Amino acid sequence: MEAGSFLILLDGLDEVPNKYRERLCKELQLFSRKFYNNTIIITSRNAAQQFHFQSFNYVEVADFGEKRIKEFAEKWFLATSKKTSEGKEKAQQFLAQLNRPENKAIRELAVTPILLNLLCSVFKERSKFPRQRAKLYETGLNILLQRWDLSRGIERDEFYHKLPLLDKRKLLSKIAAVTFSEARYFFEIREIQKVIEDYLCTTCNFKEDMETLWLTSEAILKSIEIQHGVLVERSQNIYSFSHLTFQEYFMARYIISSDSQNLDKNLKELAEKVTDTSWREVILLTASMLPKADILFLKIKEFLSQLIQKNTKLKDLLASLNQKVQSIHLSCSESAARAFYFTLSNQRDFNLALSLDPQFAYQTKLSKDMQLDSSLVRSFMDSINLVKNPDIKHFLSLCLSLQIEETFKLDEDFLESFTELKKQLPPLEQENSHILAWWKNQGQEWVDKFREILINHRNICYDWRLDEQEKELWNLFYNGNVFLVECLQGEGNISSKVKQEIESTLLSI
Numbered sequence: 001m002e003a004g005s006f007l008i009l010l011d012g013l014d015e016v017p018n019k020y021r022e023r024l025c026k027e028l029q030l031f032s033r034k035f036y037n038n039t040i041i042i043t044s045r046n047a048a049q050q051f052h053f054q055s056f057n058y059v060e061v062a063d064f065g066e067k068r069i070k071e072f073a074e075k076w077f078l079a080t081s082k083k084t085s086e087g088k089e090k091a092q093q094f095l096a097q098l099n100r101p102e103n104k105a106i107r108e109l110a111v112t113p114i115l116l117n118l119l120c121s122v123f124k125e126r127s128k129f130p131r132q133r134a135k136l137y138e139t140g141l142n143i144l145l146q147r148w149d150l151s152r153g154i155e156r157d158e159f160y161h162k163l164p165l166l167d168k169r170k171l172l173s174k175i176a177a178v179t180f181s182e183a184r185y186f187f188e189i190r191e192i193q194k195v196i197e198d199y200l201c202t203t204c205n206f207k208e209d210m211e212t213l214w215l216t217s218e219a220i221l222k223s224i225e226i227q228h229g230v231l232v233e234r235s236q237n238i239y240s241f242s243h244l245t246f247q248e249y250f251m252a253r254y255i256i257s258s259d260s261q262n263l264d265k266n267l268k269e270l271a272e273k274v275t276d277t278s279w280r281e282v283i284l285l286t287a288s289m290l291p292k293a294d295i296l297f298l299k300i301k302e303f304l305s306q307l308i309q310k311n312t313k314l315k316d317l318l319a320s321l322n323q324k325v326q327s328i329h330l331s332c333s334e335s336a337a338r339a340f341y342f343t344l345s346n347q348r349d350f351n352l353a354l355s356l357d358p359q360f361a362y363q364t365k366l367s368k369d370m371q372l373d374s375s376l377v378r379s380f381m382d383s384i385n386l387v388k389n390p391d392i393k394h395f396l397s398l399c400l401s402l403q404i405e406e407t408f409k410l411d412e413d414f415l416e417s418f419t420e421l422k423k424q425l426p427p428l429e430q431e432n433s434h435i436l437a438w439w440k441n442q443g444q445e446w447v448d449k450f451r452e453i454l455i456n457h458r459n460i461c462y463d464w465r466l467d468e469q470e471k472e473l474w475n476l477f478y479n480g481n482v483f484l485v486e487c488l489q490g491e492g493n494i495s496s497k498v499k500q501e502i503e504s505t506l507l508s509i
Contacts, residue, residue, distance in 0.1 A: 189238070352478070
């Protein structure tokens with residue numbers, strides 16, 4: 001030992017009972033000074049770092065990558081199985097399911113060792129992951145809150161030891177509600193103790209004096225932190241949930257645990273968060289935990305409609321989309337067609353249309369009207385770009401894209417106007433400099449005529465001249481509808497009648 005030939009590993013400082021920990025830390029400090037030539041490693045959760053060891057380097061375990069996850073899972077199942085063959089087989093099953101596309105959200109949890117351990121525990125019991133993430137979180141958190149320390153025999157606060165699992169979940173739900181609703185992911189220790197104290201007095205009928213109440217709340221917070229790892233101390237007296245997922249889950253649990261009188265109010269307030277991306281996971285979790293998510297989704301639909309009702313120009317824009325859809329032959333639902341033309345008018349991706357109808361992934365499967373309008377809009381946007389940045393290659397490309405009469409059967413009036421418009425373009429035989437000069441001097445006038453023809457004959461490419469506030473509102477409306485469709489196709493339990501009602505009226509007023 002004095003020669004420095006030893007590697008000394010001291011694991012689990014946080015698991016030492018409180019009454020022994022201070023004395024132990026002093027002894028460890030003296031030991032490290034006396035035998036400083038040896039390598040000493042002390043492990044602990046961050047939560048238990050109440051004492052500073054001089055001359056020690058402090059490091060944190062990094063997130064796991066794919067290789068580490070595989071190694072951990074294989075070793076975990078080998079260590080917890082009676083037979084080697086059984087452990088190997090279980091690990092292979094675990095990794096195979098973890099890497100499935102539908103388990104992407106679950107896979108993201110596996111980068112944290114404590115959560116990967118949680119996933120392994122759940123999988124060992126069920127041989128599969130719950131289909132709903134909310135159920136996975138519930139099962140895993142039950143393991144953390146109820147079984148974690150039972151397997152390690154850790155001594156804990158007596159009052160906290162007597163708290164039923166349901167009370168622990170309610171307490172954490174209250175903490176999540178107080179913090180997440182104000183978009184705070186980090187919070188001071190005194191604030192959380194106040195939540196615990198209020199909970200003890202109102203729910204647990206705590207009758208002790210204020211000093212005892214304060215000490216008990218402190219002990220409970222430390223127990224939640226050290227025993228379960230659900231809350232962690234990020235810096236001195238500053239706490240957060242160990243994973244944002246836990247905070248979101250308990251926020252959703254707080255909402256669904258409301259009594260019947262407050263549930264409708266809470267769901268309405270939640271629906272109004274649909275345009276705030278930080279609340280979307282809470283909405284999805286809430287929907288999956290509700291016995292019936294119909295009311296929540298209907299409230300989201302109502303809120304999105306109200307966004308547009310307040311603006312006359314945006315209402316007219318939606319009305320024009322609906323008018324366009326009703327004037328053409330469709331090979332899809334009207335809502336999918338509205339999403340398609342919404343995309344054309346705003347130069348967006350086709351995510352919403354695709355989610356409503358997969359055929360939008362293939363241009364040839366669209367109706368002829370929609371194919372024609374798609375080609376015309378692309379040509380129109382190319383012409384706008386040519387005015388801004390004249391370029392010979394882009395001009396040649398535009399000329400080719402305008403030969404639509406070779407592919408589509410055009411209305412006679414439209415064909416006549418369109419042909420006359422194309423004749424006004426500079427001949428390809430002209431010098432490049434002349435063509436570029438034409439686009440610079442006369443291009444905008446030509447584009448304006450192009451727009452007029454498209455409006456008169458195809459009812460597309462209106463120039464709505466939205467201001468910045470209207471653009472923002474329009475984007476919120478669209479993105480909210482994209483998310484609403486994601487909800488409808490997600491884990492929420494929704495009746496087919498309500499789902500059909502919402503989908504059929506998307507992007508309409």
